[in-house]
Amino acid sequence: MQPAATDGLPGEFALIARHFRPLAGPAALGLTDDAALLVPPAGRELVLTVDAMVAGVHFLPDDPPDLVARKLMRVNLSDLAAKGAVPLGYLLTVAAPRATPEAWFAGFAAGLAQDQAAFGFALLGGDTTSTPGPFSLSLTALGHVAPGGMIRRAGAQAGDxxxxxxxxxxxxxxxxxxxxxxxxxxxxxxxxxxxxxxxxxxxxxxxxxxxxxxxxxxxxxxxxxxxxxxxxxxxxxxxxxxxxxxxxxxxxxxxxxxxxxxxxxxxxxxxxxxxxxxxxxxxxxxxxxxxxxxxxxxxxxxxxxxxxxxxxxxxxxxxxxx
Amino acid sequence: MQPAATDGLPGEFALIARHFRPLAGPAALGLTDDAALLVPPAGRELVLTVDAMVAGVHFLPDDPPDLVARKLMRVNLSDLAAKGAVPLGYLLTVAAPRATPEAWFAGFAAGLAQDQAAFGFALLGGDTTSTPGPFSLSLTALGHVAPGGMIRRAGAQAGDxxxxxxxxxxxxxxxxxxxxxxxxxxxxxxxxxxxxxxxxxxxxxxxxxxxxxxxxxxxxxxxxxxxxxxxxxxxxxxxxxxxxxxxxxxxxxxxxxxxxxxxxxxxxxxxxxxxxxxxxxxxxxxxxxxxxxxxxxxxxxxxxxxxxxxxxxxxxxxxxxx
The missing domain is CATH 3.90.650.10 (PurM-like C-terminal domain)
Structure with missing residues (x-):
């Protein structure tokens, strides 16, 4: 697919502008710069986690794209939840087959939008690329906790x-x-x-x-x-x-x-x-x-x-x- | 490839322990928890960027794995450099074909180690998965700048x-x-x-x-x-x-x-x-x-x-x- 370029920009940028820019939080600078700029919440520690999802491994190639997006977001939110962290924002990579219809991106972005609103999350940045293979996605999630407040894997006592x-x-x-x-x-x-x-x-x-x-x-x-x-x-x-x-x-x-x-x-x-x-x-x-x-x-x-x-x-x- | 399990852990965890744990900075908690815990540098703003690299698109499938790792790290460091940011740490995803020999992971980790040392970077967390397609990698980079100090795309004046x-x-x-x-x-x-x-x-x-x-x-x-x-x-x-x-x-x-x-x-x-x-x-x-x-x-x-x-x-x- 080669979506019509807008503003003289090639397809990739138009795709990002149409589908991902509406998801950008203030720190994402409208996805118009090369990086996000985040002022960390004062007096808090950051909790960071990343998960990848590959079509044919973590989801089925014909799963609805909005559900794929929401699962990608939720598996990371689940890690933040388990650590006692408050969701802050996320960065995303999408490697998509070249023949991916624009409707897939629209559905994917709609799923992100739905769960961003549900969980108080915001897009900070991302990278979209083509792949000769299956969809390959990653999401890096940032959350925050009070100092010393992150729940760890270690800490269970006998009798717990x-x-x-x-x-x-x-x-x-x-x-x-x-x-x-x-x-x-x-x-x-x-x-x-x-x-x-x-x-x-x-x-x-x-x-x-x-x-x-x-x-x-x-x-x-x-x-x-x-x-x-x-x-x-x-x-x-x-x-x-x-x-x-x-x-x-x-x-x-x-x-x-x-x-x-x-x-x-x-x-x-x-x-x-x-x-x-x-x-x-x-x-x-x-x-x-x-x-x-x-x-x-x-x-x-x-x-x-x-x-x-x-x-x-x-x-x-x-x-x-x- | 199914590397011998160690400590009763399945191959994926042994792989992480052998190759990626030595790269972990203090905030990564030894890669033994579900998330990294980062105390943001006091009085600094965070700069975040992410790039994906796919074999056959961003690198050649037979490129040496240490160079692939170093390029993945460096394209993100280049973004931090252009924004005037000091490197802080990174999260990584590696989707690798199931037949990937362990030597590939060893070479990949050696490349990361080399450039971590060169650029003052540290691994914060990651996710390793299999893929039925080509290698698909992502790296989320964190850096920091003085408040208001991030160099932007916007700002050029006529005559500059x-x-x-x-x-x-x-x-x-x-x-x-x-x-x-x-x-x-x-x-x-x-x-x-x-x-x-x-x-x-x-x-x-x-x-x-x-x-x-x-x-x-x-x-x-x-x-x-x-x-x-x-x-x-x-x-x-x-x-x-x-x-x-x-x-x-x-x-x-x-x-x-x-x-x-x-x-x-x-x-x-x-x-x-x-x-x-x-x-x-x-x-x-x-x-x-x-x-x-x-x-x-x-x-x-x-x-x-x-x-x-x-x-x-x-x-x-x-x-x-x-």
């Missing part, structure tokens, strides 16, 4: 409860449903795969001992909290919250729910004394919160007990790209 | 000189040489294409009226300065500094030098009164600086006069991805 928000496994099952490998009459699972719900605003400094979001699978990500704390964790499979759609898929999918990726729920460590306040905050936000196990002394790693009390054998690890 | 650093056109000719379409016995042009020289540290607040780096071609990028200022610019083709290798290619390549991309030299506007100090600073840094024309009233755009005084016809615009 293991908590998760929402339901686990919908993302992994939703991918299978989108691929036609699992029946999903309502489309609920597919929608959960396509559009995660970042838990922005739930956490604040001191509310939990440690935390991260579940992106590579509950068991693998809980393993990260264990290694950071030098502790083991035992969780009860029967306590792991599943959506009605995930339950309807049948018990044979439980291991997939426990180890599959793309949940983007929060995984938290909190001592018993903090549990009432954590539950109150979650309830105020309308976010389901479930205690699924606890941390304890032992070689860093995750033990999953089945409903029969016997340790469940699970496939090793979660999603790895290499 | 147009200046460039270094030589122009080597990058565009170097790509042709690397593709075997131009003779380049010494390899000088190819090396200039592969490894730009960001002019970090040259500019400081108030030294120039406006500036940017030349990445999409001298004429196109000068057009950006013109539009930002609401002015025209006239440059003399005979004054545009060419390297001996570019001159040796022959005068028929002059239009390519003037409109081709990948120079990563500075393009500056400065009034006559500022020229002596600008020349002194450039000389102190050992950076060639050449006045090639001036800004004047007129419809925003660039006029290039040939050695015969007649306006040269040039292909419209520079590089556009769409």
């Amino acid at each position: 409860g293991v908590f998760v928000t929402g339901t686990i496994g919908d993302g992994a099952l939703g991918l299978l449903a989108a691929q036609g490998r699992l029946v999903d009459h309502s489309g609920y699972l597919r929608d959960r795969y396509r559009l995660p719900q970042p838990r922005i605003g739930l956490l604040r400094p001191g509310l939990v001992a440690a935390g991260m979001d579940v992106s590579d699978g509950l068991v693998q990500d809980l393993g990260h909290l264990c290694r950071a704390a030098g502790l083991a964790a035992t969780i009860e499979a029967a306590l792991v919250p599943l959506s009605p759609a995930a339950r309807a898929a049948g018990p044979e999918w439980l291991p997939t729910c426990l180890t599959g990726g793309d949940d983007y729920e929060l995984l938290l460590a909190a001592p018993a004394a903090a549990e009432p306040e954590l539950r109150t905050v979650a309830a105020e936000h309308g976010v389901p919160l479930t205690r699924i196990g606890h941390f304890h002394a032992g070689p860093p790693g995750v033990i999953v007990r089945g409903a029969d009390g016997i340790v469940m054998p699970l496939p090793v690890g979660g999603w790895s790209h290499f | 000189g147009v200046f460039v650093t270094g030589t122009i056109g080597d990058g565009a000719l170097g790509l042709l040489a690397a593709q075997g379409r131009l003779v380049d016995h010494s390899g000088y042009l190819r090396d200039r294409y592969r490894l730009p020289q960001p002019r970090i540290g040259l500019l400081r607040p108030g030294l120039v009226a406006a500036g940017m780096d030349v990445s999409d071609g001298l004429v196109q990028d000068l057009g950006h300065l013109c539009r930002a200022a609401g002015l025209a610019a006239t440059i003399e083709a005979a004054l545009v500094p060419l390297s001996p290798a570019a001159r040796a290619a022959g005068p028929e390549w002059l239009p390519t030098c003037l409109t081709g991309g990948d120079d990563y030299e500075l393009l500056l506007a400065a009034p006559a009164a500022a020229e002596p100090e600008l020349r002194t600073v450039a000389a102190e840094h050992g950076v060639p600086l050449t006045r090639i024309g001036h800004f004047h009233a007129g419809p925003p755009g660039v006029i290039v006069r040939g050695a015969d005084g007649i306006v040269m016809p040039l292909p419209v615009g520079g590089w556009s991805h769409f």
Whole structure:
């Protein structure tokens, strides 16, 4: 596609002007300079994270572009949420096949606009390029926290409860449903795969001992909290919250729910004394919160007990790209 | 490739631990958390920019991985340099084909390490993923400036000189040489294409009226300065500094030098009164600086006069991805 140039500018600049300039926050200088200029919020620390998404790996090539944009933004917002950070702004790269219709960019930008408004985010800058391969996207997210207030992976203590928000496994099952490998009459699972719900605003400094979001699978990500704390964790499979759609898929999918990726729920460590306040905050936000196990002394790693009390054998690890 | 897992972690994490963790600055928290935590330098403003590079578009698939890494870093450092910013840190995404040998990652990381040390940069975070397509890379660079000190595209006044650093056109000719379409016995042009020289540290607040780096071609990028200022610019083709290798290619390549991309030299506007100090600073840094024309009233755009005084016809615009 070669969109008509406007103002004597070649297509690439016209594309940026039409679709991305309306998303630019004040620091982006209208996307008319070579860099953004950001005055950091006074007395705050910056939290920075970046995620890439590739068509055929992280989303399906025919996924609607607005949902692709919103997922790209939300997987990064989910990291900010898990760190207790307030969203500030983002930089974006889009490598798109040359034959990409302008409607794809319009849809992509519309998705960004929708979630910028929903989450108080603003575009700071970006780069648009062609690629001979599939769509390849990246988003760098900036947030801010009070000094010392970032929630870390490290910090769990023996005896702390293991908590998760929402339901686990919908993302992994939703991918299978989108691929036609699992029946999903309502489309609920597919929608959960396509559009995660970042838990922005739930956490604040001191509310939990440690935390991260579940992106590579509950068991693998809980393993990260264990290694950071030098502790083991035992969780009860029967306590792991599943959506009605995930339950309807049948018990044979439980291991997939426990180890599959793309949940983007929060995984938290909190001592018993903090549990009432954590539950109150979650309830105020309308976010389901479930205690699924606890941390304890032992070689860093995750033990999953089945409903029969016997340790469940699970496939090793979660999603790895290499 | 499936590198042997270490510490019970799957290959992706081992890959990150081996090759990228040694590059992590203090704010990266050892790349063991989900986000970086950056305390912004007190009393400074942040300058942020991002560039993507795709194999087959921005570099050649068989380019040495250390040079690919250094070019990715340097094209972003060039933006920071042109804005007068001090390098602070960067976030990185690498989408690599699944069959990528570990030696590629080792070489890529070695290139990053080399230029981190050279330019005072540090890795803040990143994301590594597989792709069914070509290598697709992005780097988000953070720098800092004194309040109000960022050099903008806007700011040129009628009468200001147009200046460039270094030589122009080597990058565009170097790509042709690397593709075997131009003779380049010494390899000088190819090396200039592969490894730009960001002019970090040259500019400081108030030294120039406006500036940017030349990445999409001298004429196109000068057009950006013109539009930002609401002015025209006239440059003399005979004054545009060419390297001996570019001159040796022959005068028929002059239009390519003037409109081709990948120079990563500075393009500056400065009034006559500022020229002596600008020349002194450039000389102190050992950076060639050449006045090639001036800004004047007129419809925003660039006029290039040939050695015969007649306006040269040039292909419209520079590089556009769409």
